[in-house]
Amino acid sequence: MCLAYPGKVVELNGDFARVDFGAGTIREDVNTSLVQAKMGDYVLVHAGYAIQVVDETAARETLRYWKEILAAMPEDRAAYESQLKGGLS
């Protein structure tokens, strides 16, 4: 079972948190006892419990990397294809 969703902690109440998953989906009663979450942290929620805090720095880096990959595609297609023809060693 790897179904877990990232959401933002918008309120903390002892062992529970209100978590905003975006697009209007909010869970009021996510149990945060298994993690150390602060207001504004993103947590991975699985079956009502936060199982990990998302590392925001790593997440931003990942998103930046993906943007680079995806942005590179259409313009660089010609360059990429001629590289393939030339042989990548």
Added chain:
Amino acid sequence: MHVCGSHEWTITHFGIRTLLPENVEVRAGPGCPVCVTPAADIDAAVRLSMEGKTILTYGDMSRAKGSGMSLFEAKAAGGDFRVVYSVHDAVTMAAENPGREHVFFAVGFETTAPPTAYEILRGPPRNLTFLTAYRYVPPAVEAVSQSPDLAVSGFLNAGHASTVTGMKAYEPCFNKTKKPMVFAGFEPVDVLISVAMLLRKFVSGEPKMENEYTRAVTWEGNTRAQAAMDKVFDRVDGYWRGVATIPLSGFKIRTEFTDFDARTRFGLRETPGSEQFVPEARCGDVIIGKIDPPECPLYMKGCTPNSPKGPTMVSAEGTCKIWADHKVLASMRCRV
């Protein structure tokens, strides 16, 4: 090979196999906890529900059949079972109904076990017990990597299960098998990058454990969750339905918490693992990743999402259900 139903969903939903080079094949390994839950445990839960206990479990589990009825069918026959979203709901329900025995049918991998451990440590109501059928993934990865039938060259590791265990849990298996492993996230780009990372390791010939899912997976993992699991559970051999008994891949409630163990309270005997699939069904071969769903004679003929014949077609993380929902009708083996 990956070992996570959620990875199979991403791969199938986004058509990732169609983007890969012809000589690269990603297979779905045993990543569906409902699929590998022993038939004997399902039968025990059904029996208890017909004997006046309130069985509580996740939605998917309720439609899987053991050797007879599913919990869902048992309800129609007068059995008492309810779907819960979280183990916390089970605790609340039991507390609100003190006159009745409640049993939480605890199914899942190490992603799902820590909340249950936590609730047991907190001291649940006396009328709640846990029928645990949790399975631990690292030994299954080891078993699969040593199977000559499967010839796996590398692994996409279960991203969310690994947020709990940490990468460290796979070190012994990696040292034994020396096959590259990438801890992969669940967005389609996560999976593509992870496959690319594995391919680079095949080319360089230098196997490594690498982390693609850096925003969630760390070497140490969630030590609080690990501590809760260690306090509550012993690791024992576990029977994976349709596959095999894999050493140290099961979680058993420790004797000091036996008061909350449904197996003790209701005198459930340990029975040898037997798969109890319907005749001709090849669920076991699908679960282990030996065949694709279309290679089972029942797939999309007698066995469909509306009329499932086995757990792989029942569970949202079952390979057959995922392929059937996406109308994939042909095998996707390497063409080389």
